[in-house]
Amino acid sequence: MSNEPKGFKRFLVQAKQVAASPKGMQRVVKLSTQKLLRRGSEGLAAAREQVSLLIELLSAYVKGDYKEVAATTVISVVAALLYFIAPLDALPDFLFGWGLLDDAAVISYVSTQLAKELEAFKRWRDNNPVP
Numbered sequence: 001m002s003n004e005p006k007g008f009k010r011f012l013v014q015a016k017q018v019a020a021s022p023k024g025m026q027r028v029v030k031l032s033t034q035k036l037l038r039r040g041s042e043g044l045a046a047a048r049e050q051v052s053l054l055i056e057l058l059s060a061y062v063k064g065d066y067k068e069v070a071a072t073t074v075i076s077v078v079a080a081l082l083y084f085i086a087p088l089d090a091l092p093d094f095l096f097g098w099g100l101l102d103d104a105a106v107i108s109y110v111s112t113q114l115a116k117e118l119e120a121f122k123r124w125r126d127n128n129p130v131p
Contacts, residue, residue, distance in 0.1 A: 005106045008083060015079035019071070025062045025078060029055055032081045047104035050111040054080055057121045066124060073117050080110035 018024040032055050036048070054077050060066035061074060083106045111118060 003109070005102065005109050007102075008079065008106055008109070011079040011083045011086070011106075012075065015075045015082055018082065019075050019078050022062055025058060025074075028078055028081050028085070029059045029062065031085045035085050047107040050107045051081075051084060053118055053122070054107070054110070056125065057118065060121070060125070065128070066121065068120065068124065069117060073114055076110050076114060080106055083107075 018028060032051065036051055036055070057066065057069070058074070058077050058081065061069055084103050
């Protein structure tokens with residue numbers, strides 16, 4: 001991956017461990033959803049839809065509903081969400097909103113890298129609505 005955001009590599013390493021555990025991935029989904037709801041649109045307006053899509057993909061994967069995804073994609077999604085929920089990443093979130101900019105940059109980076117797989121997931125999601 002080119003132009004990888006600063007500090008993202010360590011989250012990829014951690015994501016490999018988390019992705020090996022369904023419970024670990026469920027926890028990432030839960031914490032990411034809570035942070036997204038807690039933050040509302042503050043500082044994340046542009047990345048909000050992307051974060052939601054990553055959460056949906058990981059949730060569907062963990063539930064076993066969606067399996068048409070590469071293992072490397074799952075790891076990248078977990079890493080992006082771990083970065084998103086980490087209070088102390090390259091720029092801590094409490095730094096006057098600036099910390100959310102690096103979260104948005106990582107989310108955007110991963111979403112761009114995984115664009116084709118995310119589009120495939122959206123098509124699947126649209127054809128398989130949750131009851």
